[in-house]
Amino acid sequence: QVTLVESGGGLVQAGGSLTLSCAASGGTFSNYHMGWLRQVSGKEREFVAAISKEGRTNYAESAKGRFTLSRDNAKNMVALQMNSLKPEDTAIYYCAADPYYYHLTAPRLVDYWGQGTQVTVSS
Numbered sequence: 001q002v003t004l005v006e007s008g009g010g011l012v013q014a015g016g017s018l019t020l021s022c023a024a025s026g027g028t029f030s031n032y033h034m035g036w037l038r039q040v041s042g043k044e045r046e047f048v049a050a051i052s053k054e055g056r057t058n059y060a061e062s063a064k065g066r067f068t069l070s071r072d073n074a075k076n077m078v079a080l081q082m083n084s085l086k087p088e089d090t091a092i093y094y095c096a097a098d099p100y101y102y103h104l105t106a107p108r109l110v111d112y113w114g115q116g117t118q119v120t121v122s123s
Helices: 101-105
Strands: 003-007 010-013 018-025 033-039 046-051 057-059 067-072 077-082 091-098 117-122
Touching: 003 091, 018 033, 018 091, 018 117, 033 067, 033 077, 033 101, 046 067, 046 077, 046 101, 057 067, 091 101
Parallel strands: 010 117
Antiparallel strands: 003 018, 018 077, 033 046, 033 091, 046 057, 067 077, 091 117
C-alpha cells in the first residue's frame, strides 16, 4: 500500500506560477512511476504529467512547455512546477503512483491516488 499526500495548491493569477508537491510513504518509492492528473469540475479526470523511475517525463499537450515534473527518490517526493498558468488549468490536482509507467496516462488504470489539492487560476 502506498499513501500519497499533495500540497501546494492555491489561488494564483493567470500568467503566474505554482509548485505542487507530493510526499509518498508505505512503499519503495524508487519502484514506482509517479504522475499528476487533474479533474475539472463536471469533467473526467485527465492526465497532466508523469515521470518514470529513471526520470523520463511525459506531458499532456496542454502542459508541455509550461509544466515541469521532477522527483527526489531520497526524499520520497515529486514536484510539479507550473508556470504561465491559465484559467483552464483550474482543477483539483491528484498525485498518482503505479508500477507501470503508462498506467499513469489513463486514470482508470492508476493504482494509488493522493487526496487532491485545489488549483484556481483567476483571469
